Amino acid sequence: xxxxxxxxxxxxxxxxRTTFKIKGCNTKFSxxxxxxxxxxxxxxxxxxxxxICYLGEFELSYSYSSKNRANKKIHELLRIKSIGRYSSEGxxxxxxxxxxxxxxxxxxxxxxxxxxxxxxxxKGLPHNLPTKIQQLIRYALLHDFVHTPRHKxxxxxxxxxxxxxxxxxxxxxxxxxxNVLIQTFQKYDRIAASITRKIRSPRTTRYNWYSTxxxxxxxxxxxxxxxxxxxxxxxxxxxxxxxxxxxSEALExxxxxxxxxxxxxxxxxxxxxxxxxxxxxxxxx
Amino acid sequence: MKVxxxxxxxxxxxxxxxxxxxxxLNGSIPRSNTSHFLRLCPVEYTYKNGKEEKIAKTETYLxxxxxxxxxxxxxxxCHSHGLEVCHTSDKETDKHGNQLLPKGFHLIGSCKNxxxxxxxxxxxxxxxxxxxxxxxxxxxxxxxATARISQNLQNVQIATEHRMVQSYDGNSIQDxxxxxxSGEFYFEIDxxxxxxxxxxxxIEAIMNLHKLGGGFNSGYGHxxxxxxxxxxxxxxxxxEWDGDGFIVKETVKEKxxxxxxxxxxxxxxxxxxxxxxxx
Numbered sequence: 001x002x003x004x005x006x007x008x009x010x011x012x013x014x015x016x017r018t019t020f021k022i023k024g025c026n027t028k029f030s031x032x033x034x035x036x037x038x039x040x041x042x043x044x045x046x047x048x049x050x051x052i053c054y055l056g057e058f059e060l061s062y063s064y065s066s067k068n069r070a071n072k073k074i075h076e077l078l079r080i081k082s083i084g085r086y087s088s089e090g091x092x093x094x095x096x097x098x099x100x101x102x103x104x105x106x107x108x109x110x111x112x113x114x115x116x117x118x119x120x121x122x123k124g125l126p127h128n129l130p131t132k133i134q135q136l137i138r139y140a141l142l143h144d145f146v147h148t149p150r151h152k153x154x155x156x157x158x159x160x161x162x163x164x165x166x167x168x169x170x171x172x173x174x175x176x177x178x179n180v181l182i183q184t185f186q187k188y189d190r191i192a193a194s195i196t197r198k199i200r201s202p203r204t205t206r207y208n209w210y211s212t213x214x215x216x217x218x219x220x221x222x223x224x225x226x227x228x229x230x231x232x233x234x235x236x237x238x239x240x241x242x243x244x245x246x247x248s249e250a251l252e253x254x255x256x257x258x259x260x261x262x263x264x265x266x267x268x269x270x271x272x273x274x275x276x277x278x279x280x281x282x283x284x285x
Numbered sequence: 286m287k288v289x290x291x292x293x294x295x296x297x298x299x300x301x302x303x304x305x306x307x308x309x310l311n312g313s314i315p316r317s318n319t320s321h322f323l324r325l326c327p328v329e330y331t332y333k334n335g336k337e338e339k340i341a342k343t344e345t346y347l348x349x350x351x352x353x354x355x356x357x358x359x360x361x362x363c364h365s366h367g368l369e370v371c372h373t374s375d376k377e378t379d380k381h382g383n384q385l386l387p388k389g390f391h392l393i394g395s396c397k398n399x400x401x402x403x404x405x406x407x408x409x410x411x412x413x414x415x416x417x418x419x420x421x422x423x424x425x426x427x428x429x430a431t432a433r434i435s436q437n438l439q440n441v442q443i444a445t446e447h448r449m450v451q452s453y454d455g456n457s458i459q460d461x462x463x464x465x466x467s468g469e470f471y472f473e474i475d476x477x478x479x480x481x482x483x484x485x486x487x488i489e490a491i492m493n494l495h496k497l498g499g500g501f502n503s504g505y506g507h508x509x510x511x512x513x514x515x516x517x518x519x520x521x522x523x524x525e526w527d528g529d530g531f532i533v534k535e536t537v538k539e540k541x542x543x544x545x546x547x548x549x550x551x552x553x554x555x556x557x558x559x560x561x562x563x564x
Contacts, residue, residue, distance in 0.1 A: 010423070010436075011325065011347055033326060038312045042353070043374045043385060048312070056326055078522045078533065082418070088409075089352045090420035096522060100530040 002102045003070050005060040005077060012037060012053035013092040014085045022083060023076060025062040032056050037091070053091070074099065119195070119271065121263050125235045126270060133273050138231050139170065139185055140265040141238060144249075144258060145224060146170045154206060154247060154258055156217050159225040184278075185265075192264040196249060196256045203254035210257070211246035220244075238262050294519040297539075298474040298484070300491055301512040308465045308505050309350045309498035319445060319462035322346035325423050328436055332429035345423035345438060351472050352419040354497050356408050359490040363404060364389050366557050370404040371396060375411075403556070407483050416479050417487070421472035441468035465505070476515075481545075485553025488513070488546060515542045 012035045013020075019028040032054045039049040060077070064070040077096075084092035125137065142161075144154040148171050161167055173182060173189070201209065220243050227233040238244060244259035272278040311323040325345040331338055356373070363370045372390035379385055386392065394410035396402045409415035426443040427434075443466045450459040474491075476484050491513060498506040517540045524531040 008326075011420075012323070035323065036312070037323065040350075041373065042357075043372065044376070045379060050312075074524060078524065088415040088418040089349075090347065090418070093420065096533040096535075098530060098532045099524065102529070 001064055001070070003062045003064060003073060004100045004102060005062075005074075006057065006097045006099065007060065008057050008095045008097060009055040009092065010095055011082075011091050011093045012055040013083065014051050014053045016052050018054055022060055022080065023073075025060050025073075025077070027058055027060040029054055030057045030059050037086075039086075051085075057097075070101065119264055119267050121239075121260075121267055122270065123239065125232050125266070126274075127232075129231075129270075129273070133269065133278070134231050136181060136184060137266050137269055138228075138234065139166075139173075139181060140188065140269065141231070141234055141262050142224075142228065143170055143173045143185065143189070144262065145221075148172075148174055150174045154249070155220055155224075156206070157221040159221045159228070161225070161228055188265045188268050191268060192261055193249070195264055196261055197253045199255055200252055201254040202252050203248055204251070206247050206251070208246060208248035208257060209254045213246075215243045215246060235263075235266060294517050295475055295477045296479075297516045297518050298476050298487065298491070299471055299514045299516055300474070300494075300510060301469065301471045302494075303469050303509045303511055304467060304497065305507065306465050306467050306505050307498045307508070308463055308500055309348050310464060311349060318460065319464065321464050322424075322443075322466075323349055328423075328425070328434065328438065330427065330429075330432050330434040332433070333431040341429070341432075343425045343427055343438075345425045346443070346466075347423055348421045348466075348470065348472065348497075350498060351421060352417075354494065355419065355474070355487070355490060356404070358494050358496075359404060359407070359486060360390070362486065362490045362493065363402075368403070368557075368560060370402040371408075371410070403483060403486060407479065407487070416476075416483070418475045419472060420475070421470065424466055424470060426466075439470045441466045441470055469511070481549040481552040482556040483553075484515075484545075485549040485551070485556075488550060489553060515546050516540065517542055 014037060018032045019026070021027060033056045035053050035055060037051045037053050039051070041048075062070075062073050064073065080094055082090075082092045082094060086092070129137070146158050146167060147153050169179065169182065172179075173185060175182070177183065203209070207215075220241075223237065224234075227237045238259055241259060244262070245257045247258040248254050249256040249258050249261040269278065308320075309322070310320040313320050323346060325347055327342045327344055329340055329342055331340055333339075360370060360372070367389075369389055369391060371393045372386055373393060374385045375393050377384070377386045377392065391402075394405065394413070396405055397410065397413060405413070407416050422437045422439050424439045424441050424443065427440050443464065445462045445464050447460060447462050449457045450461065452458060474487065476487065479487070492510060494510055495508055496506055497508050500506055519538045521536045521538075523534045523536065525534055
C-alpha cells in the first residue's frame with residue numbers, strides 16, 4: 001500500500017536534481033520551476049555564489065504495510081516546516097496540501113515501465129541471460145585483451161584461453177566480417193567509445209592520467225584467465241579491478257579507462273536485451 | 286475524524302517596517318540588463334469587476350538578505366558595547382595583502398571550541414547550525430482593491446528603475462535597470478531556541494536596524510522600524526480524512542507576550558555587565 005502526499009515549496013529548495021528524499025521518502029517535483037539563488041559576501045571582494053534551486057508542487061510517496069505506520073509517517077512529515085540548505089534564511093519552506101492512500105494493486109497497474117537510454121553500470125550481471133547474449137558479453141569483455149593487426153593487447157600480454165576458435169574471433173574484432181557476433185559487438189563498441197572519448201589527451205604508454213602506481217600485468221593476465229569461463233565472475237573481476245581503471249582505453253585519449261569501456265559495452269548489451277531492443281538474428285542464430 | 290495537533294508552539298519576533306525604496310536583488314536574468322528579485326511561483330487571486338468575479342495571476346518575490354542585515358546590525362551593536370565577536374570573514378587578509386578583519390572582531394568560527402561568542406551561538410557558522418531562522422512572506426504588487434488572496438502575501442509597490450551609465454547627445458549608450466519595492470512590510474524571526482539574553486540582543490539590534498539591500502550610500506535601502514511583537518505561535522496541521530485521501534488544513538493561533546520583551550532586554554544588559562567585568 002502506498003501513501004502519496006502532495007505539497008508545495010513556497011520558497012526555493014537548493015538542489016541540483018528534481019528528485020530527492022524527505023525523511024527517507026522518494027519525492028519529485030511535479031512541475032519544477034528552476035531558479036538561481038545568488039549569495040553575496042559584502043565583506044569579501046569575491047564573486048557571488050550562484051546556487052541552482054527549484055520550487056513548485058511536489059509529490060512524495062511512501063510504501064507501508066500497516067495503517068499505524070502510515071499514520072506515524074504522516075505525523076512525522078506534517079511536522080516539517082522547511083528543509084535543505086539556508087533554511088535559516090527562509091529557503092525550502094514547505095506547504096502541505098493533501099494526501100492519498102493507494103492500495104498496492106491499483107498503484108502497480110498504473111506504474112509505467114521506464115525505457116530510458118541512459119546507461120547504468122550494474123554491480124553484477126543479471127542471472128537470466130540466454131547463451132547467445134552470454135557469448136556476446138564474454139566477447140565484449142575480452143576483446144581488448146588480445147593482439148590484433150591494429151593494436152597489441154591493452155594489458156601488453158595475451159591471456160591464453162582454452163577455446164581456440166573464440167580467440168580467432170576476438171582477433172578479428174576490427175575487421176569487416178559477415179559474422180553477426182562481430183557485427184553486433186562493433187556497434188556497441190563504437191557507442192561505448194563515443195560515450196567515453198570526449199577530450200583528446202595523447203599518451204605514450206597504456207597508463208592513463210589517473211594512474212599513480214605500477215601495474216603487475218603478468219598477475220593481471222593470470223587473474224583474467226582464471227575467471228574467463230564464468231562471465232558473472234569475469235564481470236565482477238573487471239568491476240572491482242583497480243588496475244584496469246589505470247589503463248587507458250585508447251592511447252589518443254589518456255583520460256579514459258579500460259574498465260569503464262568494457263563495463264559500458266556489457267551494460268549496453270544487457271540494457272538492450274531487457275528492453276527488447278537487441279537484434280533477433282543474434283539470438284536466433 | 287480525529288484532529289491531531291502536530292507542531293509545538295514557537296516563539297516569533299515579528300517586525301513591521303517601512304521602506305521608501307529598497308533593492309534586495311538576486312541578479313539579472315539571462316539576456317536582460319535588469320537585476321531582479323528572486324521570483325517565486327505565481328499566485329492566483331479573485332477580484333470583483335462590478336458584479337462579476339474574475340480570476341487573475343500575480344508574480345510573487347522573496348525579500349532576500351534580511352538575516353544578513355540583522356547579523357551586521359548585531360555585530361555593530363556588540364562592537365559598540367566592547368564585545369569581541371565573530372566577523373563574517375574567514376580570512377584575515379586577501380591575496381593582495383589588504384586587511385579583511387577589522388579590530389575588535391575574530392574570524393568566523395574561531396571561538397567555537399574555546400570561549401564561544403554570543404554571535405556564534407545565535408547565528409552559527411559553516412559547521413554549526415543557527416538558532417534563529419528569518420522569513421518574510423512573499424511580496425507582490427496587486428492594484429485591484431477588491432482582490433482576495435488565499436495565501437499570505439504582502440502587497441507593496443514593485444517597479445523598475447532605469448539608469449544610465451553613459452550617454453551621448455541625449456541618447457543612452459549604456460543603460461541598466463534595477464527592480465525595487467516600496468511600502469510597508471514585515472518579517473519574522475523564529476527565536477524559539479534562543480535564551481533570554483540572546484533574545485534581548487536581537488531586540489536591541491532590530492530597534493536600530495536601518496539598512497536592507499544594496500545602494501545604501503546612494504539613498505536606497507533605508508528602513509524605518511514601526512513596530513515589533515513577540516508572539517507565541519502554535520500551528521496545527523490537521524489531516525481531514527475524506528474517503529481514501531485527506532486535505533491538510535492549517536490553523537494558526539498567536540498570543541502577544543509583552544513582559545518577556547522587557548525581561549529579555551534586562552538579561553541582555555546583565556550579560557553585558559558580566560562580560561565587561563570579565564574583561
